[in-house]
Amino acid sequence: SRTRFQEAFTAINENFKQAFQTLFAGGSGEMRLTDESNASESGIDIIASPPGKKLQNVLLLSGGEKSMAAMALLMAIFKFQPSPFCVLDEVDAPLDEANIGRLTKLLKEMAVDTQFIIITHSKKTMEAAQSMYGVTMQEAGISKLVSVKMQAAEAAVA
Amino acid sequence: SRTRFQEAFTAINENFKQAFQTLFAGGSGEMRLTDESNASESGIDIIASPPGKKLQNVLLLSGGEKSMAAMALLMAIFKFQPSPFCVLDEVDAPLDEANIGRLTKLLKEMAVDTQFIIITHSKKTMEAAQSMYGVTMQEAGISKLVSVKMQAAEAAVA
């Protein structure tokens, strides 16, 4: 219904503005209805400006900046509609170390009520985890799981 | 013309088989015409089996395995039709350290006749480079270039 959409849109937008500022250490990002006068059918634009940069369509950001903006929106939706768990498969692949640091800091806050499962090749991301599973294929084509002690994180990066 | 295609296909296929074995430290990969009887109009299938795994369509490989297979094909085409330079923008993003090592080893061999320009966030990839340019944005929105001494590689990973 229209009201439910409006309420969800407003709440998620507020969350998005906050999450964006957290992940970008400043700047601003928000969603806007493409057609304010017809909210019940309008599409949604997402505009963003990383700190000091011009406001523009989120699709014009760099590879890493786009991923951070996408994570901000995902966290905004989660805050509105929590899920028991969240699986993130290599979302940190395009991120530099500073951005990985800001992302994992936000994920730790969100992880108070949610089980995050993060597939990653990055040592920096592993440092933020409380538990770690290593997947190995000693026998070709056969996957096996090992529970990894956190100090073995360094060695676990294959 | 048909013969030119057949010659190119055969030569590139031989290069691809070799490059695949180099990048995967074994296994096998090759291209096959979807319709052997009609080579002048046939499409091309690419099948691959990493060491010890079953032969299957290359699109069924994992994220990192697909990138390695794609690089094998790219190098195969380059060997057949050399280019003065090659720009690779973050092709190492999904790769583990062992695969980055094998990839950069092959790139060094290919770099004898070709200038490779590799955009990367990975220290391991940087170690393979002979020269390095750092891009900075001290003034928001304004990019500046700095030539980086190779020992400063560690610090350059932002």
Added chain:
Amino acid sequence: LKLKRVELQGFKSFCDRTELKFNGSGIAAVVGPNGCGKSNLSDAITWVLGEQSARSLRGARMEDVIFAGTRNRKAVGMAAVTMVLMDPGTPPLEQHPVPSAEPVVEVEGESNVTVLPAKASEVTITRRLFRSGESEYLIDGRQARLRDIQDIFMGSGLGPESYAIIEQGRIGQILSSKPYDRRAVIEEAA
């Protein structure tokens, strides 16, 4: 609801029985070399929640999720994934509304009510697929329909269009370039 455990057997490259335990909160990292099976774990979670599209699981047919064998091991005939969640807020006597569930036995006349089964605040969902094409869903060990599983997750953020699982390379999709796709994302959460 909190995630407690995921078990898989015969699912993609996980030929043997495999178990992952979770605290229900916090960050669990999954690491390993390229091609070792990490994304397959993500696929297993997507699948047990009721994914119907083989393509979303990187296969051509749903049968492709069953362990297909290697040079040294034969293919198997069934894939099975189980997920156990805990509802910390559920009063012990309340159970999930599964039509065919075993009734709870109450001992009348006592000052305390005996509660059966023992872990009433847990819910266990299982999905199995056989090479014959036969398929099963179980809730707390009882036969159920896909529909019953989806009902459990209604409003929990794990519905069919949920963003709880971000596949490899897919994080950009949430910023889909179509304004109306984005509207659908918000409407789904609403």
Added chain:
Amino acid sequence: LKLKRVELQGFKSFCDRTELKFNGSGIAAVVGPNGCGKSNLSDAITWVLGEQSARSLRGARMEDVIFAGTRNRKAVGMAAVTMVLMDPGTPPLEQHPVPSAEPVVEVEGESNVTVLPAKASEVTITRRLFRSGESEYLIDGRQARLRDIQDIFMGSGLGPESYAIIEQGRIGQILSSKPYDRRAVIEEAA
């Protein structure tokens, strides 16, 4: 042909004149934080080779490649990128077949021929775009057409469909799932 130098000015986030020197072989790494302009360098190289599609350069219109200004700096009116390549195998007297090129002056009767211009084995290509929409191509400083630039690269692996530049996130494209796309890749190289 070997790559020697790339210069850019007013191109995307590179407002000021920027120069990259190359050896012509080996591996040059380009590093820096997210959003600092690395992919913009790749776009500059794609653009000077004659890219006609603004979308391939991550813009909506070709005008989007001109430095658009920041809070502290005004936008500029022109984007320019220059690429210098060297042909180590070219005999000093041979020059690129540009119709309007200045003729080489030879001094007859001498046992040695004077060669002009000095670096006859280098080729310099420049592309400029003005906000008015006007656009220029230069070869060795002389006005040329896009067609002349494409001719220089014919058969050198830098043609319009070349795979010499792999954009961010695009490496998978070379394994395009369509068998006929793959055929096109091979045909292009042939």
